[in-house]
Amino acid sequence: MASTNSIRLRLMLVVGLALAPLALASIIQAVLNFRAYQRETDRILMQTALYAAYSEQNVFTRAEQLLRSIARRPDKTDTREKCYAELSDSLVGAMPIINLTRVDASGNIICMGAVSPTQPIAARLNWWNALRSSKTVVVGNQFQSKILKKSVLPMAMPVYNGDGSFAGAVSAAIDLDWLETAPQVTKLPEGALSLILDKNGNVFATNHPVPSGIAEAVIQNAKEAKRKVFTLNTGAGSRWRWVAEPIGISDKYVAFGIPEPRLLGTFRGYLLADVLLTILIIGATVAAIWLGTEWLVIRWTIYLKRVAVAYGRNHFTLSLDDLRAAPDEFKLLGREMKRMAIAIQDRDRNLSKALERQFSMTREIHHRVKNNLQIVSSLIAIYAQNIANPVARSAFRQIIVRVDALTLIQRLIEKSESDPMLDMQVLFAQLADQLRTVAHDAGQIFSLQISISHRWLSPDTATPIVLFAVEAISFDMFLPRAEGRLRDVRLSFASDPGGCQLIIEERDNGSLPTPGSLSARILRSLSEQLRGRYADEPLPHGGTKLTLFVPSEGAPSQAKTVNEDYNVFTIGRTRQL
Known part of the structure; x- marks a missing residue:
């Protein structure tokens, strides 16, 4: 019709x-x-x-x-x-x-x-x-x-x-x-x-x-x-x-x-x-218009529509031989469509080359950042071996853990090729292996159980979450502990209505950052960076529970305004002093 x-x-x-x-x-x-x-x-x-x-x-x-x-x-x-x-x-x-x-x-x-x-x-x-x-x-x-x-x-x-x-x-x-x-x-x-x-x-x-x-x-x-x-x-x-x-x-x-x-x-x-x-004239005119438009216009527009669909599917080699019998106007339109298809093909080819170059450069950048972070981590480890003070050595080891976490993120970004999104289940699984290795090297009896749901996040969101987990878990990892004392930590990450939620439970008292400490301030600064909400509460049978709620993109911020400056760089300068 x-x-x-x-x-x-x-x-x-x-x-x-x-x-x-x-x-x-x-x-x-x-x-x-x-x-x-x-x-x-x-x-x-x-x-x-x-x-x-x-x-x-x-x-x-x-x-x-x-x-x-x-x-x-x-x-x-x-x-x-x-x-x-x-x-x-x-x-x-x-x-x-x-x-x-x-x-x-x-x-x-x-x-x-x-x-x-x-x-x-x-x-x-x-x-x-x-x-x-x-x-x-x-x-x-x-x-x-x-x-x-x-x-x-x-x-x-x-x-x-x-x-x-x-x-x-x-x-x-x-x-x-x-x-x-x-x-x-x-x-x-x-x-x-x-x-x-x-x-x-x-x-x-x-x-x-x-x-x-x-x-x-x-x-x-x-x-x-x-x-x-x-x-x-x-x-x-x-x-x-x-x-x-x-x-x-x-x-x-x-x-x-x-x-x-x-x-x-x-x-x-x-x-x-x-x-x-007059009626016969009108009828004959209508019939002439119907047949004339079908013969001179409609069939060529349908043909050009098929050509456009073929071009839209990247079949740019389609010839326009059927337009030889078309009116000159449709021939001109067909030639212009062919020129446009060639221009689109050239542009797509140039764009593909540019994207390939950009992708190669991006992978190279992530690879170099990862290598540089590994070099920095190695240098810090070498420097820490020459420090006799246990407290200072513990601080250097915490820095190494944080740098290793960033290195892990860069390695996963490098493997993700064109998609910069990170699978949080894979990220936390590898992070848990790193933390277990660090705890074993520190001579701790360390138990870390994780429960992670499949959730894909951007590096801008995943990085603060990982640093939050590293800061909370490594807080007491390098301090001297009683012989045979077991440290039991449970970490879960799952989707929540309106966002996602990270929960860290420590069965021993004092193993997680306490309110007012420098690590607690770092944790709060990271939660504010995520526009999230950070809370700590005691467990009924002893221990501490840290909760970080991260809202979805576009959702209102859950962070609370405080008088103190919790910027991470400010905290770092304070720590150096």
């Missing part, structure tokens, strides 16, 4: 923000196109209504004139032969009047102008009763003529004899297909509804079935909104846009309506046409 901070997603965000105004403009354009289309549809509706109203007015006027001219001369249509000749001649050039029918006073058809029936056809028309009491043209309801095989609208004019008696009627069949094929009507969307109705809402002709209540609503709105487009809700919940125009000075109207879902469908078409293109 790509990180939200990757260059790929950032490029997509930038491109998306750049194309967002275009998408917004496309949506606005689609809305404007929809409104323009709606206005155009309303205009077409209005023009169609006006055209149809004028056309139907012309048709009705021409049909009425034709019927009146035939009705004035009933003698020319009283027989079938004369009737057919008269009506067929009258139909010439009378479109959209496609048939004329002469009916006698009994309602029997005398003849038809469009056809020549072999036998008289009797029929009762649905407008016959209204016609017998009328002096003007009567318009019937739309019906499907079986003879003409067309949808027609009938118009009839009563015929009277010269004495005023009713002589029948002459009717005209108007072809309603012209309404569907008229140039203005064909501009309407598919599914448009066209009506011819009177002011009472009676429908005379329609191209589709009319939902209940629509005709009355159309007439009511047509009277209120003259030459305006209005909307109506049908019983099914759909909305229609309507326009209605009166046909001349008659009480009839022609109305056209289209469902608004047609407009919304057109709007969706505009929206898809305008917005979908």
